[in-house]
Amino acid sequence: MTIFRCNNQVVQRLAILLLPVMFLLVGCDDRQLVTVKLGEFTVNVEVAADPGERSVGLMNRRHLEPDRGMLFVFPRQETQKIWMRNTLIPLDVGFFDRQGVLLNYTGMEPLNDTLHYSVAPAIYALEMNRGWYERNKIKPGMKLVLPGPIQGI
DSSP states (O other), rough: OOEEEEEEHHHHHHHHHHHHHHHHHOOOOOOEEEEEEETTTTEEEEEOOOOHHHHTTTTHHHHOOOEEEOOOOOOOEEEOOOETTOOOSSSOOOOTTTTTTTEEEEEEOOSSEEEOOOSSOEEEEEETTTTHHTTTOOOOOBBEESSSSSOOO
């Protein structure tokens, strides 16, 4: 007597449906890392250059390695804003203009919809673990150096 009969097609469909959910739950991300410089510091960052990547950002991550971050690349230089919706770890965000000059940075609390703005038109935002900018004595006016052109869409 067969109580449950496994149909490969059903299992495959179920796996396809559950795979995106599993990635969200564990905070996996397949974005490529690029190396950027800020002052004397070299950091590896994931790049969020399109609307989908920017809207997810570092949401649902439980941990961010030291000297790792996320670089948001926007399509236009204008006043930018960032929030922490569904972001589980405390972060700092620095806003940079087209030349890579740091305009300002601020600390952000997890799971918070408060908007954090650039003080002037910016095209990049660099999220790092909370305290990273202060600990490394990063100040407005310092320059972010990218490995090459990165265009936001």
